Amino acid sequence: xxxxxxxxxxxxxxxxxxxxxxxxxxxxxxxxxxxxxxxxxxxxxxxxxxxxxxxxxxxxxxxxxxxxxxxxxxxxxxxxxxxxxxxxxxxxxxxxxxxxxxxxxxxxxxxxxxxxxxxxxxxxxxxxxxxxxxxxxxxxxxxxxxxxxxxxxxxxxxxxxxxxxxxxxxxxxxxxxxxxxxxxxxxxxxxxxxxxx
Amino acid sequence: xxxxxxxxxxxxxxxxxxxxxxxxxxxxxxxxxxxxxxxxxxxxxxxxxxxxxxxxxxxxxxxxxxxxxxxxxxxxxxxxxxxxxxxxxxxxxxxxxxxxxxxxxxxxxxxxxxxxxxxxxxxxxxxxxxxxxxxxxxxxxxxxxxxxxxxxxxxxxxxxxxxxxxxxxxxxxxxxxxxxxxxxxxxxxxxxxxxxxxxxxxxxxxxxxxxxxxxxxxxxxxxxxxxxxxxxxxxxxxxxxxxxxxxxxxxxxxxxxxxxxxxxxxxxxxx
Numbered sequence: 001x002x003x004x005x006x007x008x009x010x011x012x013x014x015x016x017x018x019x020x021x022x023x024x025x026x027x028x029x030x031x032x033x034x035x036x037x038x039x040x041x042x043x044x045x046x047x048x049x050x051x052x053x054x055x056x057x058x059x060x061x062x063x064x065x066x067x068x069x070x071x072x073x074x075x076x077x078x079x080x081x082x083x084x085x086x087x088x089x090x091x092x093x094x095x096x097x098x099x100x101x102x103x104x105x106x107x108x109x110x111x112x113x114x115x116x117x118x119x120x121x122x123x124x125x126x127x128x129x130x131x132x133x134x135x136x137x138x139x140x141x142x143x144x145x146x147x148x149x150x151x152x153x154x155x156x157x158x159x160x161x162x163x164x165x166x167x168x169x170x171x172x173x174x175x176x177x178x179x180x181x182x183x184x185x186x187x188x189x190x191x192x193x194x195x196x197x
Numbered sequence: 198x199x200x201x202x203x204x205x206x207x208x209x210x211x212x213x214x215x216x217x218x219x220x221x222x223x224x225x226x227x228x229x230x231x232x233x234x235x236x237x238x239x240x241x242x243x244x245x246x247x248x249x250x251x252x253x254x255x256x257x258x259x260x261x262x263x264x265x266x267x268x269x270x271x272x273x274x275x276x277x278x279x280x281x282x283x284x285x286x287x288x289x290x291x292x293x294x295x296x297x298x299x300x301x302x303x304x305x306x307x308x309x310x311x312x313x314x315x316x317x318x319x320x321x322x323x324x325x326x327x328x329x330x331x332x333x334x335x336x337x338x339x340x341x342x343x344x345x346x347x348x349x350x351x352x353x354x355x356x357x358x359x360x361x362x363x364x365x366x367x368x369x370x371x372x373x374x375x376x377x378x379x380x381x382x383x384x385x386x387x388x389x390x391x392x393x394x395x396x397x398x399x400x401x402x403x404x405x406x407x408x409x410x411x412x413x414x415x416x417x418x419x420x421x422x423x424x425x426x427x428x429x430x431x432x433x434x435x436x437x438x439x440x441x442x443x444x445x446x447x448x449x450x451x452x453x454x455x456x457x458x459x460x461x462x463x464x465x466x467x468x
Contacts, residue, residue: 012402055256083282093276114270130253132244188263191453195241
Protein backbone atom coordinates (compact mmCIF):
# COMPACT_ATOMS: atom_id res chain seq x y z
CA UNK A 1 0.00 0.00 0.00
CA UNK A 2 1.22 3.46 -0.81
CA UNK A 3 -1.52 5.41 0.92
CA UNK A 4 1.09 7.66 2.57
CA UNK A 5 1.20 9.54 -0.74
CA UNK A 6 -2.27 10.56 -1.81
CA UNK A 7 -1.23 13.18 -4.33
CA UNK A 8 -3.16 12.41 -7.51
CA UNK A 9 -1.26 10.50 -10.19
CA UNK A 10 -0.40 12.78 -13.13
CA UNK A 11 -2.31 12.45 -16.38
CA UNK A 12 -0.59 12.05 -19.75
CA UNK A 13 -1.70 12.47 -23.34
CA UNK A 14 -3.83 9.73 -24.89
CA UNK A 15 -1.31 9.77 -27.77
CA UNK A 16 -2.13 8.80 -31.36
CA UNK A 17 -2.63 5.05 -30.96
CA UNK A 18 -5.85 4.76 -28.94
CA UNK A 19 -7.98 3.54 -31.83
CA UNK A 20 -7.29 1.16 -34.66
CA UNK A 21 -9.10 3.35 -37.23
CA UNK A 22 -10.58 0.27 -38.78
CA UNK A 23 -14.30 -0.14 -38.30
CA UNK A 24 -14.02 -3.91 -38.54
CA UNK A 25 -11.52 -4.22 -35.72
CA UNK A 26 -11.83 -1.72 -32.90
CA UNK A 27 -9.06 -3.12 -30.78
CA UNK A 28 -8.18 -0.17 -28.56
CA UNK A 29 -10.42 2.25 -26.64
CA UNK A 30 -13.26 2.75 -29.14
CA UNK A 31 -15.84 -0.03 -29.14
CA UNK A 32 -18.91 -0.98 -31.11
CA UNK A 33 -21.86 1.35 -30.46
CA UNK A 34 -19.73 3.40 -28.07
CA UNK A 35 -21.22 6.52 -29.64
CA UNK A 36 -24.81 5.19 -29.70
CA UNK A 37 -26.26 5.67 -26.22
CA UNK A 38 -29.61 4.85 -27.82
CA UNK A 39 -30.23 3.34 -31.26
CA UNK A 40 -30.73 5.99 -33.97
CA UNK A 41 -34.24 4.60 -34.55
CA UNK A 42 -35.27 5.31 -30.94
CA UNK A 43 -38.13 7.88 -30.83
CA UNK A 44 -36.21 9.94 -28.29
CA UNK A 45 -32.94 9.94 -30.26
CA UNK A 46 -31.09 13.18 -30.88
CA UNK A 47 -27.61 13.65 -32.27
CA UNK A 48 -24.89 15.51 -30.44
CA UNK A 49 -22.22 16.39 -32.98
CA UNK A 50 -19.43 18.88 -33.54
CA UNK A 51 -15.90 19.39 -34.76
CA UNK A 52 -12.79 19.66 -32.61
CA UNK A 53 -10.38 22.43 -33.72
CA UNK A 54 -6.83 23.42 -32.84
CA UNK A 55 -5.56 26.98 -32.38
CA UNK A 56 -5.25 27.56 -36.12
CA UNK A 57 -8.79 26.38 -36.78
CA UNK A 58 -7.58 23.07 -38.21
CA UNK A 59 -9.85 20.12 -37.37
CA UNK A 60 -8.29 17.51 -35.07
CA UNK A 61 -8.73 14.00 -36.50
CA UNK A 62 -7.23 12.18 -33.50
CA UNK A 63 -9.32 13.22 -30.51
CA UNK A 64 -11.42 10.98 -28.30
CA UNK A 65 -14.60 12.41 -26.80
CA UNK A 66 -16.65 10.97 -23.95
CA UNK A 67 -20.05 12.16 -22.77
CA UNK A 68 -21.85 11.55 -19.46
CA UNK A 69 -25.37 12.73 -18.82
CA UNK A 70 -28.73 12.27 -17.14
CA UNK A 71 -31.62 10.64 -19.00
CA UNK A 72 -34.55 12.57 -20.47
CA UNK A 73 -36.20 12.79 -17.03
CA UNK A 74 -33.07 14.15 -15.33
CA UNK A 75 -32.40 10.83 -13.58
CA UNK A 76 -28.79 9.74 -13.21
CA UNK A 77 -28.20 6.35 -14.85
CA UNK A 78 -26.93 3.58 -12.59
CA UNK A 79 -27.17 0.93 -15.30
CA UNK A 80 -24.03 -0.97 -16.32
CA UNK A 81 -23.53 -2.40 -19.80
CA UNK A 82 -22.14 0.57 -21.75
CA UNK A 83 -19.47 -1.61 -23.38
CA UNK A 84 -21.92 -4.26 -24.55
CA UNK A 85 -25.07 -2.28 -25.06
CA UNK A 86 -28.63 -3.34 -24.43
CA UNK A 87 -30.57 -1.06 -26.80
CA UNK A 88 -33.34 -0.73 -24.20
CA UNK A 89 -31.06 0.32 -21.34
CA UNK A 90 -29.75 3.88 -21.06
CA UNK A 91 -26.33 4.03 -19.36
CA UNK A 92 -25.70 7.75 -19.83
CA UNK A 93 -22.12 7.31 -21.00
CA UNK A 94 -20.66 7.22 -24.49
CA UNK A 95 -17.26 7.24 -26.17
CA UNK A 96 -16.50 8.34 -29.70
CA UNK A 97 -13.56 9.51 -31.76
CA UNK A 98 -13.24 12.32 -34.25
CA UNK A 99 -13.18 11.27 -37.89
CA UNK A 100 -10.76 12.30 -40.66
CA UNK A 101 -12.25 15.81 -40.69
CA UNK A 102 -12.38 16.25 -36.91
CA UNK A 103 -16.08 15.54 -36.39
CA UNK A 104 -17.56 13.48 -33.55
CA UNK A 105 -21.14 12.20 -33.35
CA UNK A 106 -23.24 10.71 -30.57
CA UNK A 107 -26.77 9.40 -30.72
CA UNK A 108 -28.35 10.04 -27.34
CA UNK A 109 -31.35 11.59 -25.59
CA UNK A 110 -31.74 15.19 -24.52
CA UNK A 111 -30.98 15.24 -20.79
CA UNK A 112 -33.54 16.59 -18.33
CA UNK A 113 -32.64 18.77 -15.35
CA UNK A 114 -31.13 16.78 -12.47
CA UNK A 115 -32.39 19.39 -10.01
CA UNK A 116 -35.47 21.54 -10.40
CA UNK A 117 -34.74 24.76 -12.22
CA UNK A 118 -31.14 23.77 -13.03
CA UNK A 119 -29.95 24.11 -16.62
CA UNK A 120 -29.44 20.64 -18.14
CA UNK A 121 -26.17 19.85 -19.90
CA UNK A 122 -24.15 16.97 -21.32
CA UNK A 123 -20.77 16.66 -19.63
CA UNK A 124 -17.92 16.21 -22.13
CA UNK A 125 -14.33 15.13 -21.58
CA UNK A 126 -11.78 15.63 -24.35
CA UNK A 127 -8.60 13.62 -24.97
CA UNK A 128 -6.29 14.08 -27.95
CA UNK A 129 -2.80 13.54 -29.24
CA UNK A 130 -0.95 16.74 -28.35
CA UNK A 131 -3.23 17.39 -25.37
CA UNK A 132 -1.20 16.50 -22.29
CA UNK A 133 -4.14 16.03 -19.91
CA UNK A 134 -7.90 15.61 -20.14
CA UNK A 135 -10.18 18.65 -20.51
CA UNK A 136 -13.70 18.86 -19.10
CA UNK A 137 -16.47 20.96 -20.60
CA UNK A 138 -20.29 21.07 -20.73
CA UNK A 139 -22.68 21.25 -23.67
CA UNK A 140 -25.72 23.09 -22.31
CA UNK A 141 -29.05 22.46 -24.04
CA UNK A 142 -30.44 25.57 -25.79
CA UNK A 143 -33.86 27.02 -24.89
CA UNK A 144 -34.17 25.20 -21.60
CA UNK A 145 -35.32 26.37 -18.20
CA UNK A 146 -32.53 27.54 -15.96
CA UNK A 147 -30.15 28.70 -18.70
CA UNK A 148 -30.93 32.39 -18.16
CA UNK A 149 -29.99 32.53 -14.50
CA UNK A 150 -27.41 29.73 -14.33
CA UNK A 151 -24.68 30.95 -11.99
CA UNK A 152 -21.82 29.25 -13.83
CA UNK A 153 -22.86 30.60 -17.22
CA UNK A 154 -23.48 34.10 -15.82
CA UNK A 155 -19.97 34.18 -14.34
CA UNK A 156 -18.53 33.52 -17.79
CA UNK A 157 -20.00 36.56 -19.54
CA UNK A 158 -19.56 36.43 -23.33
CA UNK A 159 -17.61 33.19 -23.15
CA UNK A 160 -20.73 31.34 -21.94
CA UNK A 161 -21.78 31.18 -25.58
CA UNK A 162 -19.09 28.57 -26.25
CA UNK A 163 -20.96 26.21 -23.89
CA UNK A 164 -24.44 26.37 -25.38
CA UNK A 165 -25.13 23.86 -28.13
CA UNK A 166 -26.96 25.03 -31.28
CA UNK A 167 -30.10 23.21 -32.30
CA UNK A 168 -30.67 22.05 -35.86
CA UNK A 169 -33.75 19.83 -35.91
CA UNK A 170 -32.86 16.65 -34.04
CA UNK A 171 -29.23 17.69 -33.94
CA UNK A 172 -27.39 19.54 -31.20
CA UNK A 173 -24.20 21.04 -32.59
CA UNK A 174 -21.32 21.65 -30.21
CA UNK A 175 -17.92 22.52 -31.66
CA UNK A 176 -14.88 22.37 -29.43
CA UNK A 177 -12.02 24.85 -29.90
CA UNK A 178 -8.98 23.84 -27.85
CA UNK A 179 -7.36 27.24 -28.47
CA UNK A 180 -7.95 30.57 -30.20
CA UNK A 181 -10.53 33.36 -30.30
CA UNK A 182 -13.47 31.00 -29.92
CA UNK A 183 -11.72 28.88 -27.32
CA UNK A 184 -14.24 26.68 -25.54
CA UNK A 185 -14.56 27.16 -21.79
CA UNK A 186 -12.97 24.23 -19.98
CA UNK A 187 -13.55 23.54 -16.30
CA UNK A 188 -11.30 22.62 -13.44
CA UNK A 189 -12.85 21.09 -10.34
CA UNK A 190 -11.63 20.92 -6.71
CA UNK A 191 -8.38 18.99 -6.37
CA UNK A 192 -7.29 19.43 -9.98
CA UNK A 193 -3.97 20.98 -10.98
CA UNK A 194 -3.44 22.51 -14.42
CA UNK A 195 -0.01 24.18 -14.05
CA UNK A 196 0.92 27.00 -16.39
CA UNK A 197 4.44 27.99 -17.45
CA UNK B 198 6.42 0.97 -49.21
CA UNK B 199 8.91 0.22 -46.48
CA UNK B 200 11.55 2.52 -47.93
CA UNK B 201 9.27 5.58 -47.75
CA UNK B 202 8.57 4.70 -44.14
CA UNK B 203 12.22 4.71 -43.23
CA UNK B 204 12.78 7.24 -40.43
CA UNK B 205 15.59 8.88 -42.40
CA UNK B 206 13.34 9.66 -45.34
CA UNK B 207 10.29 10.62 -43.33
CA UNK B 208 9.19 14.08 -44.45
CA UNK B 209 7.18 14.56 -41.24
CA UNK B 210 10.14 14.27 -38.92
CA UNK B 211 11.21 17.70 -37.81
CA UNK B 212 14.78 18.84 -38.21
CA UNK B 213 15.27 19.59 -34.53
CA UNK B 214 17.93 17.48 -32.88
CA UNK B 215 17.69 15.70 -29.54
CA UNK B 216 20.29 18.18 -28.27
CA UNK B 217 17.96 21.08 -29.08
CA UNK B 218 15.13 19.30 -27.27
CA UNK B 219 17.32 18.50 -24.27
CA UNK B 220 18.26 22.14 -23.87
CA UNK B 221 14.61 23.28 -24.06
CA UNK B 222 13.64 20.65 -21.47
CA UNK B 223 16.54 21.67 -19.24
CA UNK B 224 15.65 25.39 -19.40
CA UNK B 225 12.07 24.74 -18.33
CA UNK B 226 13.24 22.42 -15.57
CA UNK B 227 15.77 24.90 -14.19
CA UNK B 228 13.23 27.73 -14.14
CA UNK B 229 10.70 25.48 -12.42
CA UNK B 230 13.14 24.31 -9.75
CA UNK B 231 14.13 27.88 -8.93
CA UNK B 232 10.49 28.89 -8.65
CA UNK B 233 9.65 26.04 -6.24
CA UNK B 234 12.77 26.71 -4.19
CA UNK B 235 11.59 30.30 -3.71
CA UNK B 236 7.98 29.29 -3.06
CA UNK B 237 7.21 25.62 -2.31
CA UNK B 238 3.50 26.29 -2.90
CA UNK B 239 4.30 26.52 -6.62
CA UNK B 240 4.94 22.77 -6.74
CA UNK B 241 3.29 21.17 -9.77
CA UNK B 242 1.69 17.73 -9.66
CA UNK B 243 0.28 17.38 -13.19
CA UNK B 244 1.66 17.90 -16.72
CA UNK B 245 1.61 21.35 -18.28
CA UNK B 246 -0.80 21.56 -21.19
CA UNK B 247 1.49 24.12 -22.77
CA UNK B 248 4.83 22.32 -23.05
CA UNK B 249 6.63 23.53 -26.20
CA UNK B 250 9.17 20.66 -26.39
CA UNK B 251 6.14 18.44 -27.15
CA UNK B 252 5.50 20.11 -30.50
CA UNK B 253 1.95 18.81 -30.88
CA UNK B 254 0.92 20.62 -27.70
CA UNK B 255 1.59 24.07 -29.23
CA UNK B 256 -1.79 24.45 -30.97
CA UNK B 257 -3.71 22.03 -28.75
CA UNK B 258 -3.64 23.70 -25.33
CA UNK B 259 -6.13 26.29 -24.04
CA UNK B 260 -4.56 29.73 -23.61
CA UNK B 261 -7.36 31.09 -21.44
CA UNK B 262 -7.64 30.12 -17.77
CA UNK B 263 -9.72 27.07 -17.03
CA UNK B 264 -12.90 28.04 -15.19
CA UNK B 265 -12.81 26.73 -11.64
CA UNK B 266 -16.17 25.49 -10.48
CA UNK B 267 -17.81 23.04 -8.09
CA UNK B 268 -19.23 19.89 -9.65
CA UNK B 269 -22.95 19.76 -10.43
CA UNK B 270 -25.08 16.72 -9.59
CA UNK B 271 -24.34 14.65 -12.69
CA UNK B 272 -20.59 15.30 -12.26
CA UNK B 273 -20.69 13.77 -8.77
CA UNK B 274 -21.53 10.41 -10.33
CA UNK B 275 -19.85 8.08 -12.78
CA UNK B 276 -21.08 5.53 -15.27
CA UNK B 277 -21.48 2.04 -13.86
CA UNK B 278 -19.43 -0.84 -15.25
CA UNK B 279 -19.43 -4.46 -14.21
CA UNK B 280 -18.86 -8.00 -15.33
CA UNK B 281 -21.64 -7.47 -17.86
CA UNK B 282 -19.14 -5.16 -19.61
CA UNK B 283 -15.83 -6.93 -19.08
CA UNK B 284 -14.95 -10.62 -18.96
CA UNK B 285 -12.33 -11.68 -16.42
CA UNK B 286 -10.05 -13.03 -19.16
CA UNK B 287 -9.77 -9.58 -20.77
CA UNK B 288 -7.10 -8.67 -18.20
CA UNK B 289 -4.71 -11.22 -19.72
CA UNK B 290 -3.24 -9.72 -22.90
CA UNK B 291 -1.22 -12.87 -23.63
CA UNK B 292 -4.15 -15.21 -24.36
CA UNK B 293 -6.08 -13.27 -26.99
CA UNK B 294 -4.79 -15.22 -29.99
CA UNK B 295 -3.96 -18.77 -30.94
CA UNK B 296 -0.28 -18.54 -30.03
CA UNK B 297 1.89 -17.02 -27.32
CA UNK B 298 3.09 -13.46 -27.92
CA UNK B 299 6.84 -12.83 -28.04
CA UNK B 300 8.55 -10.90 -25.30
CA UNK B 301 9.01 -10.72 -21.55
CA UNK B 302 5.80 -11.82 -19.80
CA UNK B 303 4.97 -9.42 -16.94
CA UNK B 304 2.22 -8.92 -14.40
CA UNK B 305 1.26 -5.37 -13.42
CA UNK B 306 -0.68 -5.22 -10.17
CA UNK B 307 -1.84 -2.33 -8.04
CA UNK B 308 -4.73 -0.45 -6.49
CA UNK B 309 -6.86 2.46 -7.61
CA UNK B 310 -7.58 4.86 -4.75
CA UNK B 311 -9.21 8.26 -4.60
CA UNK B 312 -7.48 11.28 -3.09
CA UNK B 313 -8.92 10.42 0.33
CA UNK B 314 -7.38 6.95 0.26
CA UNK B 315 -10.62 5.11 -0.40
CA UNK B 316 -10.48 2.21 -2.85
CA UNK B 317 -12.22 2.79 -6.18
CA UNK B 318 -14.36 -0.36 -6.34
CA UNK B 319 -15.86 -2.16 -9.30
CA UNK B 320 -14.76 0.42 -11.82
CA UNK B 321 -13.47 0.07 -15.35
CA UNK B 322 -9.71 0.17 -15.96
CA UNK B 323 -8.34 -0.13 -19.50
CA UNK B 324 -4.81 -0.51 -20.87
CA UNK B 325 -3.23 -0.39 -24.32
CA UNK B 326 0.39 -0.65 -25.39
CA UNK B 327 3.00 -1.46 -28.02
CA UNK B 328 4.32 -5.00 -28.39
CA UNK B 329 7.76 -6.35 -27.44
CA UNK B 330 9.21 -4.76 -30.60
CA UNK B 331 7.74 -1.32 -29.92
CA UNK B 332 5.03 -1.64 -32.57
CA UNK B 333 1.36 -0.72 -32.12
CA UNK B 334 -1.43 -2.28 -34.12
CA UNK B 335 -2.49 0.98 -35.74
CA UNK B 336 -2.49 2.19 -39.31
CA UNK B 337 -0.45 5.24 -38.33
CA UNK B 338 2.32 3.16 -36.80
CA UNK B 339 4.23 1.95 -39.86
CA UNK B 340 7.76 2.01 -38.51
CA UNK B 341 9.87 -1.01 -39.42
CA UNK B 342 9.37 -3.22 -36.40
CA UNK B 343 7.32 -6.40 -36.59
CA UNK B 344 3.68 -6.75 -35.66
CA UNK B 345 3.15 -9.76 -33.42
CA UNK B 346 0.17 -11.76 -34.73
CA UNK B 347 -0.37 -13.03 -31.18
CA UNK B 348 -0.51 -9.65 -29.47
CA UNK B 349 -3.10 -6.87 -29.85
CA UNK B 350 -1.96 -4.94 -26.79
CA UNK B 351 -5.37 -4.11 -25.32
CA UNK B 352 -6.81 -5.16 -21.96
CA UNK B 353 -9.67 -4.31 -19.61
CA UNK B 354 -10.56 -5.14 -16.04
CA UNK B 355 -13.00 -4.21 -13.30
CA UNK B 356 -11.33 -3.21 -10.02
CA UNK B 357 -11.97 -5.37 -6.98
CA UNK B 358 -13.69 -4.37 -3.74
CA UNK B 359 -10.36 -3.11 -2.41
CA UNK B 360 -9.55 -1.21 -5.62
CA UNK B 361 -7.07 -3.83 -6.86
CA UNK B 362 -6.42 -4.59 -10.49
CA UNK B 363 -4.02 -6.94 -12.28
CA UNK B 364 -2.96 -7.32 -15.90
CA UNK B 365 -0.83 -10.05 -17.45
CA UNK B 366 0.96 -8.72 -20.52
CA UNK B 367 4.26 -8.41 -22.37
CA UNK B 368 6.79 -5.72 -21.55
CA UNK B 369 6.49 -3.12 -24.33
CA UNK B 370 9.59 -1.74 -26.05
CA UNK B 371 10.47 1.91 -26.75
CA UNK B 372 9.43 3.19 -30.15
CA UNK B 373 10.36 6.08 -32.45
CA UNK B 374 8.07 9.05 -33.12
CA UNK B 375 8.19 12.25 -35.13
CA UNK B 376 8.40 14.99 -32.52
CA UNK B 377 12.00 15.70 -33.52
CA UNK B 378 14.82 13.87 -35.28
CA UNK B 379 15.62 10.48 -33.73
CA UNK B 380 12.92 10.84 -31.06
CA UNK B 381 12.12 7.72 -29.01
CA UNK B 382 9.44 7.25 -26.36
CA UNK B 383 10.37 5.39 -23.17
CA UNK B 384 8.52 2.06 -22.89
CA UNK B 385 5.07 2.61 -21.41
CA UNK B 386 1.60 1.20 -20.95
CA UNK B 387 -1.38 3.54 -21.42
CA UNK B 388 -3.96 3.43 -18.60
CA UNK B 389 -7.54 4.75 -18.66
CA UNK B 390 -9.42 5.16 -15.37
CA UNK B 391 -12.80 6.08 -13.95
CA UNK B 392 -13.60 7.08 -10.39
CA UNK B 393 -16.84 7.49 -8.46
CA UNK B 394 -17.23 11.04 -9.82
CA UNK B 395 -16.91 11.68 -13.55
CA UNK B 396 -14.57 14.60 -12.77
CA UNK B 397 -12.02 11.95 -11.68
CA UNK B 398 -11.85 10.49 -15.21
CA UNK B 399 -8.22 10.22 -16.31
CA UNK B 400 -5.87 8.79 -18.92
CA UNK B 401 -2.17 8.40 -18.24
CA UNK B 402 0.92 6.31 -18.99
CA UNK B 403 2.82 3.92 -16.74
CA UNK B 404 6.58 3.68 -17.22
CA UNK B 405 9.21 1.13 -16.19
CA UNK B 406 11.93 1.89 -13.64
CA UNK B 407 15.32 3.14 -14.81
CA UNK B 408 14.41 3.85 -18.44
CA UNK B 409 17.37 5.68 -20.06
CA UNK B 410 14.95 7.62 -22.29
CA UNK B 411 13.24 9.47 -19.41
CA UNK B 412 15.48 12.53 -19.63
CA UNK B 413 14.99 12.79 -23.40
CA UNK B 414 11.21 12.46 -23.57
CA UNK B 415 9.09 15.64 -23.76
CA UNK B 416 5.85 13.84 -22.83
CA UNK B 417 7.25 12.42 -19.58
CA UNK B 418 9.10 15.71 -18.92
CA UNK B 419 5.91 17.77 -19.41
CA UNK B 420 5.45 16.95 -15.72
CA UNK B 421 8.10 19.35 -14.50
CA UNK B 422 8.35 18.02 -10.95
CA UNK B 423 10.52 14.95 -10.33
CA UNK B 424 8.34 13.65 -7.46
CA UNK B 425 5.27 13.91 -9.69
CA UNK B 426 7.02 12.17 -12.61
CA UNK B 427 8.07 9.36 -10.28
CA UNK B 428 4.39 8.64 -9.61
CA UNK B 429 4.12 7.32 -13.16
CA UNK B 430 6.94 4.82 -12.72
CA UNK B 431 6.07 1.29 -11.60
CA UNK B 432 8.17 -0.51 -8.99
CA UNK B 433 9.73 -3.89 -9.71
CA UNK B 434 8.18 -6.23 -7.13
CA UNK B 435 9.63 -9.70 -6.73
CA UNK B 436 6.55 -10.84 -4.81
CA UNK B 437 4.58 -10.39 -8.04
CA UNK B 438 7.23 -12.25 -10.03
CA UNK B 439 6.45 -15.94 -10.29
CA UNK B 440 8.70 -18.94 -10.79
CA UNK B 441 9.55 -19.63 -14.44
CA UNK B 442 6.55 -17.61 -15.59
CA UNK B 443 6.61 -13.79 -15.26
CA UNK B 444 8.34 -10.79 -13.74
CA UNK B 445 6.19 -8.41 -11.70
CA UNK B 446 5.58 -4.70 -11.31
CA UNK B 447 3.48 -2.79 -8.82
CA UNK B 448 1.78 0.49 -9.64
CA UNK B 449 -0.88 2.25 -7.56
CA UNK B 450 -3.01 5.01 -9.05
CA UNK B 451 -4.47 7.91 -7.08
CA UNK B 452 -7.41 9.81 -8.53
CA UNK B 453 -8.46 13.25 -7.33
CA UNK B 454 -10.62 13.23 -4.20
CA UNK B 455 -14.28 12.35 -4.56
CA UNK B 456 -16.60 15.25 -3.72
CA UNK B 457 -19.64 13.03 -3.35
CA UNK B 458 -19.39 11.32 0.07
CA UNK B 459 -21.39 13.87 1.98
CA UNK B 460 -24.38 13.24 -0.25
CA UNK B 461 -24.24 9.46 -0.52
CA UNK B 462 -27.16 8.98 1.89
CA UNK B 463 -29.56 11.26 0.08
CA UNK B 464 -28.37 9.71 -3.14
CA UNK B 465 -30.16 6.49 -2.25
CA UNK B 466 -33.45 8.37 -2.27
CA UNK B 467 -32.83 9.96 -5.62
CA UNK B 468 -34.54 8.16 -8.43
